[in-house]
Amino acid sequence: MLARAIEETGLPTVTVALIREHAQRVKPPRTLWVPFPFGFALGNPDDPPFQQKVLSAALGLLSENDTPVLAEFTEDADAPPVLLQASAAQADAANRDGDPADEVTALRGYYERWVDEHEGRTMVGLSGVPQRQFRGLVRHLQAFAAGEDATYDRAPEGVEPVRFLRLASDDLKAFFMEARFSQRPDDHDDELQRWFWSETAMGSLIASVASRLAEQGNEQAAWGLAR
Amino acid sequence: MPRLEDLPDLTRQGMLNFPAFDHDDAPCAVMSKPLTEAKIALVTTAGLHLRDDTPFSGGDQTYRVIPSSTPASGIIQSHMSIGFDRTGIMRDVNVTFPIDRLREMAERGEIGSVTENYYSFMGAQRSPRRIEEETGPEVGRLLLEEGADAAFLTPT
Numbered sequence: 001m002l003a004r005a006i007e008e009t010g011l012p013t014v015t016v017a018l019i020r021e022h023a024q025r026v027k028p029p030r031t032l033w034v035p036f037p038f039g040f041a042l043g044n045p046d047d048p049p050f051q052q053k054v055l056s057a058a059l060g061l062l063s064e065n066d067t068p069v070l071a072e073f074t075e076d077a078d079a080p081p082v083l084l085q086a087s088a089a090q091a092d093a094a095n096r097d098g099d100p101a102d103e104v105t106a107l108r109g110y111y112e113r114w115v116d117e118h119e120g121r122t123m124v125g126l127s128g129v130p131q132r133q134f135r136g137l138v139r140h141l142q143a144f145a146a147g148e149d150a151t152y153d154r155a156p157e158g159v160e161p162v163r164f165l166r167l168a169s170d171d172l173k174a175f176f177m178e179a180r181f182s183q184r185p186d187d188h189d190d191e192l193q194r195w196f197w198s199e200t201a202m203g204s205l206i207a208s209v210a211s212r213l214a215e216q217g218n219e220q221a222a223w224g225l226a227r
Numbered sequence: 228m229p230r231l232e233d234l235p236d237l238t239r240q241g242m243l244n245f246p247a248f249d250h251d252d253a254p255c256a257v258m259s260k261p262l263t264e265a266k267i268a269l270v271t272t273a274g275l276h277l278r279d280d281t282p283f284s285g286g287d288q289t290y291r292v293i294p295s296s297t298p299a300s301g302i303i304q305s306h307m308s309i310g311f312d313r314t315g316i317m318r319d320v321n322v323t324f325p326i327d328r329l330r331e332m333a334e335r336g337e338i339g340s341v342t343e344n345y346y347s348f349m350g351a352q353r354s355p356r357r358i359e360e361e362t363g364p365e366v367g368r369l370l371l372e373e374g375a376d377a378a379f380l381t382p383t
Contacts (some may be wrong), residue, residue, distance in 0.1 A: 001248060001352075001355055001358070001359060001363075002270070002272060002358055004250070004253065005358065005359050006270065006363060006370070006378055007253075007254040008254045009364050009367030010367070011256055011367050011375055011377065012372060012377040013270075013380055015381075016381050019231070020231075022242075022245070025249045025250070028380075029253045029254055029255055035230060037311065037312055038312070039323065040323070040383075041322065041381045042381070044320055045315040045319035048328065048331075052328055052332075055243045055379070059267070062262060063262070067253040068253035079312060079315060081233060082234065082235065083311060085309070120298075121299050123254075123313070125278055126307070128301065142353070163284070172248040173313075174317060177314050181317070188314070189314065193312070213378075220285075224307060225309070
């Protein structure tokens with residue numbers, strides 16, 4: 001759809017598509033269908049040769065002008081087809097009784113190491129709250145989940161409370177995942193989701209925040225947090 | 228996406244039912260030079276943007292500019308859906324937005340160069356009329372003004 005709009009201005013495009021059936025209907029001018037899940041358009045993270053193979057296959061289509069062109073990249077990548085969600089992971093929950101704020105403290109060193117070793121790369125930062133203040137953010141989420149009339153003093157101006165809960169929860173998830181990358185470098189995909197949702201008190205807290213949001217009628221925000 | 232026939236029913240139906248807009252044919256603009264001389268642009272719908280830019284919200288049909296010289300550490304994602312696994316992008320943004328790969332291709336002479344700016348939209352749009360009619364064409368025109376010869380588009 002976007003590709004068509006750009007192509008119509010006179011600029012040739014080539015698109016990576018994840019859902020072949022949609023590409024067949026929408027008909028972007030040139031499409032490389034890849035058999036990877038959402039979030040993995042070029043296959044595997046930290047695998048430049050694999051990414052390059054996909055990228056070269058796509059750019060190679062730019063010389064084809066009998067549009068629509070739909071080519072297929074058939075080599076599989078590593079990510080599993082379906083993401084493990086909270087409800088499935090928590091069905092066999094083990095020990096989630098800790099304090100998420102203490103988990104934040106325990107994971108901070110790992111998180112900071114991840115960021116240091118990756119030239120500052122991090123997906124933490126949407127809420128505007130520095131990670132050093134995440135213990136306070138946890139207290140805010142706990143108060144909200146407990147049904148208190150919670151406000152967070154340092155929320156950025158103009159951000160609605162429900163939106164802030166969303167951004168804050170996402171920052172905490174990213175903090176936990178990136179800490180886990182350096183704590184357990186060999187864990188991927190389902191292992192990470194299972195750990196977060198079934199073994200951490202933070203996973204449990206975010207599921208509780210989602211439940212309270214749903215009770216308040218914010219089903220959409222709840223669905224975006226944990227399902 | 229994995230072949231839909233390999234997915235559980237519910238997931239497969241969710242994919243098939245997501246609005247897609249049918250067309251009978253496709254527009255075609257022809258690239259005027261070989262890839263090795265072409266200036267390539269990167270455009271994504273993965274909800275990425277500069278760290279200090281305004282996060283996208285669901286259904287947001289505006290775009291964000293990401294200069295192609297931005298280090299991977301300067302990019303953050305506000306497409307927070309848990310419909311997909313974000314850990315790949317957390318590990319390496321190139322898995323969706325190959326900013327380093329394109330730079331390397333230009334250094335090796337496999338493409339001519341990259342545009343000064345890349346562009347990013349929010350994904351999972353159910354009714355993207357404004358992108359189709361206004362912001363999408365605007366990005367096309369901006370890229371042509373920058374001298375782009377082709378654009379590479381990536382999804383979430």
